[in-house]
Amino acid sequence: MxxxxxxxxxxxxxxxxxxxxxxxxxxxxxxxxxxxxxxxxxxxxxxxxxxxxxxxxxxxxxxxxxxxxxxxxxxxxxxxxxxTAEGVASAGQWALLALIGYWVLSIILRLLVGVVRRVFWMLKAGMALWLFGLIVSDAKAGSDTTAVRLASLVLGCALLGLASSGSEKTVQVEDRMSILEGRVKVVERRKGEE
Known part of the structure; x- marks a missing residue:
């Protein structure tokens, strides 16, 4: 013992x-x-x-x-x-490659769209300034004609601004919605853990 x-x-x-x-x-x-x-x-x-x-x-x-x-x-x-396992692995690799390609392509396209918007805005502003200079420098036109031309220029700029800002606001609203959805998911996870 x-x-x-x-x-x-x-x-x-x-x-x-x-x-x-x-x-x-x-x-x-x-x-x-x-x-x-x-x-x-x-x-x-x-x-x-x-x-x-x-x-x-x-x-x-x-x-x-x-x-x-x-x-x-x-x-x-x-x-x-x-x-087969090899076929499933191959399909998974192709799916992963497609997913990465989609992600990279979406980033590149967003950057290109942003650059095109900025270039379009600069062209619009340059064209408006050039037309403003032509309207104001026309010595042969009367004051009524100059006023009508300036009103047309302002109306055209306002319409172009509304057309381009509508798509920007849609993108901004979608971004804010995705951020809010992410926050709601985080809050739901925290409640689920308690």
Whole structure:
């Protein structure tokens, strides 16, 4: 009975071991293979696992859909025999590439639209100043003619300003709405956590 009392603690006890077993294995692998290789292997294994899972799920869904269609009297043959992990991974990569391309293209188009708006505003202001100079410098025109020309110029500038500001206000309203939606989601998450 006294032998059981004086028995040494097992090695896996946290006060004796310097690190838990999984952490020590990870540290050993990092020292042998390098940290970057460990993370790339981890992400490769994770992507392979997700692709295989998605392929299995899609195969099951395709099987159920074809069975349901056969029961309803529609004879259907899928154009492909089954989903593969490589096909799902390839489609995922293309989808990711398309998403990144869409994001970059939308940023470039917003920048171009902003530049075109500024250039259009500068052209409009330059044209208005040039027409104002022509109207005022016409010595042969009477005061009534000059007043009508200036009123037409002011009306034209006002109409162009309304036409261009309407689209700007729409973009500003959409931006404010997306900001408000984000804030509402944050508040809802906080309420859900409480």
């Amino acid at each position: 006294s032998a059981y009392i004086h028995a040494p603690l097992p090695c896996c006890h946290y006060s004796v071991c310097p690190a838990p077993l999984p952490q020590s294995v990870l540290l050993y692998l990092e020292s042998v293979l390098g940290q970057e290789n460990i993370y790339s292997m981890f992400f490769e294994m994770l992507s392979r696992f997700l692709a295989e899972g998605a392929a299995s799920g899609l195969n099951i869904i395709a099987l159920y859909v074809t069975d349901i269609l056969r029961v309803t009297g529609v004879d259907v043959q899928l154009p492909f025999p089954h989903f």
